[in-house]
Amino acid sequence: MHIMMSADWFYPSQMGGPSNGIYWQAKAMRQAGRQVTVVATSQDLPPTVPIDRWLEMDCGQVIYTKNPHFYLPFKHIWYAIGAIRKADVAHINSLFYPSSVLLVMAAQLLGKRIIWAPHGELSPSALSYRPRLKRLLLRLFRSISKGIVFHSTSLAETDHIRKHFGPNAAISEIENMMEMPPVVERKARNYLLFIGRLHPIKAIDHLIKALSESVIFRRSDFVLTIAGPDSDGYLQHLKTLAKSVNLAEKINFVGPVWGTEKEQLYADARITILPSHAENFGNVVIESLAQGTPVVASTGTPWQLLESEQAGSWVANTPNELRQVIEYYIQMPSETYHFYRKQATELAHRRFDIYANVAKWERFYEEVAR
Template sequence: MNVSLIIPSFYPAFIYGGPIFSTYHACSELAKLNDVNIRVSTTNTNMNSRLGVETNKWIPLNDFYVKYYNESIIDKFSLSLFFNIWKDIKKSDVVHIQSIFNTPTPISLIYSKLFRKKVLLSPRGSLGEWCLDNGNKFKSYWLKYAIKPFLKNVVWHSTAQQEKNEILQIFPTAKVEIIPNGIEYEKFQINNVYSTKKYIGRFLNLDVDADKIVVSMGRIQQKKGFDILINAFIDVIDIYPTAKLLIAGEDEGELSALLSLVEKINLTESVFFIGSISGQDKIDFLANADLFVLPSHNENFGNVYVESLAAGTPIVASTNTPWSEVEDGECGKWVPNSIKDTSDAIIEMLGRDRETMRLNAKKSAQKYDWKNIAIQFKNLFERMVKS
């Protein structure tokens, strides 16, 4: 079975965050399964620059192949992809298109329709109400004229029931399959163990201790709700005066405003931004914290939530994310992303037994191992080919 995966950006374009890692790992695990041949068609965009990769040729990567088309206008349009993607689609049995508001999507939908290919379409969270409301009016025209006319016989992929509901709200007759994102579970079971003082020295280079360590992670943008978290931390400091909040992530234009907020509410000795981290540093960052909090305005999945759970750290997630299950698993809170609800949830979670939370968190995360997710994708692709 030949699967053509079409996505605007791909590994190693890490600047785009979670979706790059999730797609890479999904392809890697799928390629290990019998009778699945994966070819990824993408561009060499890296947001504000281009990746240093060869273009317009198939490059082997972890038992699958990637072709990077050169971006004519960085992060906007690839003339090379426009004229050549049909060759990749024609050789496939199933076409898996990821993203909605990117030029490769309607181009690929058109060619897939011409060649009568089975299509799985993943919106990657772009159809959430917050995302649409905070876009421009052009998005509604894009959906109406660039996407809707080519949706006959397309199967949609969502990562959670919440995202399925978002798809159906816009396209009521859509056929939607739910397959969550995954995680390299075993990788998150190995971490260095730090005292709070050593942890602060490691990530902040400060010689101080702390009552509690709360962390967050994500691209520094408005969607993530970091302003809500920072304001909520005022109440946390009342209970735990030396608590520290560490926020990791690449700045996407919001950092300056958030630093001003921290200064305005006098939390410069409590709230810190540490930039982007990855690899073992990321695992140690999550595993040694007392709590992970991300009051996002919208997430179709949110890989970092399950990464935190896999590392053994409980979470506070907003009801704009699909993480209600942490309430039943007794490893987190799922609350509206208001300042009061967020601060109350943080204080409640910090009062719970840390070791019990560690065991519950790991147990909840285990089912998201990429090996299990890859099998779900293979089964879906096989059903689509036979239908």
């Protein structure tokens, strides 16, 4: 079987979870003996990565296309259509990236099987950005959706797809998985961690407001570390907010982190916090659990599992709810905290190791290809 995958961002780019998630998925399928081709843009790549030529990588053949503008992906479309011609299955990642709908239509004209993955773009919070344009595009998408299989990563995302594409939409629900990172030696430090793209949908402002209302946090040695790339100028908003609530000295903005530095940041933290208004999944949760660090995730994310597995907490992202749960972890007895860390590590490796669970993806592609 030959699988073609499109990606607007792709490893080693680190702009959001899908850049790594698509890579791990492609790599796992390649190791399972499938032929994989990836056509990506050159957005946010290190300067050492070759552009506009095919590369043989551990995830298959990959090309990073240099386009006139991110939203004018002419080369991306050209190379992707060429790759679709040779593939059995076209796996299109992203709904609203300009090339996606054109690639879906091209695959239909070429008689190919199609998987379309929204990656959280149908959540109410995501649709609140540029809503008029997205409503118009969704009408177009519905008109061409016959015969397409949608990939959902959670029950909530499945509901979002059915809401916009109807109760009879073909959907396969497979949670995100990842290549487990090497476990680093923990050097416990008194900080809470947010890591990810700095964007309003992440609700980091709610987290800062929660900490501003916590006498326990203010009087403690704990600080908040915020790591990740800025998006839409949100970083300056957060810095201004931190200063306005007199927390500038207790919040550290460290910018993007990668590799061993990122794993160490996870491992040393007391907890990782994902307060987002909406996430279709949230790879940072798995990354944190893999280093044994419990996670507090908002109810806008599909992470109820943290509660049942005693690997973290799942709470509303209101400042009051966040404040209470953060104080709980700051004051948690050592024995209880170490139990949570043990549960976190076990959960990550049992449920989310992509190589241990690659059979789920193999069955999915085989069913679509029939």
